[in-house]
Amino acid sequence: MKASKIIKSLLSLCLLVCILSGCKTSDVESDTSNLPVITLGSDNYPPYNYLNEDGNPTGIDVDLATEAFKRLGYRVKVVQIDWEKNKELLESGKIDCIMACFSMEGRLDDYKWAGPYIASQQVIAVNSDSDIYTLNDLEGKNVAVQSTTKPEGILLNGNYNLGNLISLNHRELIFTFLQKGYVDAIGAHEESIIQYMKDYDADFRILEEPLMRVGIGVAFSKNDKRGICEKLDKTLKEMRKDGTSKKIIGKYLSHPEKYLEVDDFAY
Structure with a gap:
């Protein structure tokens, strides 16, 4: 068999293997x-x-x-x-x-x-049956945030007159604190709250008024x-x-x- 025929045969075999295995040329290109x-x-x-x-x-x-x-x-x-x-x-x-x-x-x-x-929004979320509907309603309430995040700074430096601001090391804990009733509200990126509600079927309500658009x-x-x-x-x-x-x-x-x-x- 001539060399050109051997090469053609090998190329055909490679093509057959790719078809059978479901590989695509983009897999090689994306390496x-x-x-x-x-x-x-x-x-x-x-x-x-x-x-x-x-x-x-x-x-x-x-x-x-x-x-x-x-x-x-x-x-x-x-x-x-x-x-x-x-x-x-x-x-x-x-x-x-x-x-x-x-x-x-x-x-x-x-x-x-x-x-x-x-673009994202820093927002406040509460349980669906909460009586908190505006940022002014946070007065005297306990709010959880992840430490060193933007909501922590906003709530610390704003005139919200909170009862307590609880800063937690791990983001997941703020949702647990809200669900368990340890706090009245949480502050976080809107997308992260939406994702948590979807993943865990949580019944939170996000306030219409954001803390900040960032x-x-x-x-x-x-x-x-x-x-x-x-x-x-x-x-x-x-x-x-x-x-x-x-x-x-x-x-x-x-x-x-x-x-x-x-x-x-x-x-």
């Missing part, structure tokens, strides 16, 4: 195993970052980061971090960036930012001179324009277009 790694720090925060049934990181931020950094020639390694130590980990170089539904508001001088790439960004160290932050910012803008971001967000949230209304933020 990122040889790319340099970007270590992304986050915590468990559905629908932005959480572990799927196979124990792999997934969510809005994971998918956006994977696509954006792939376009820049990197592959992403998502690591769960102690959220209260996020800046320390970033400054030490143990992680390259923070992408965890991270609000830019009030933190512009603390980090170098790519974004905002998503832009979500990717945080790098102020001392990072690699230029990755600036390139990522440009790539995330391109992904909004070409429809990639809307498609990704739509996998997790209804009406994804409203989360892309970021041009009004003067950051």
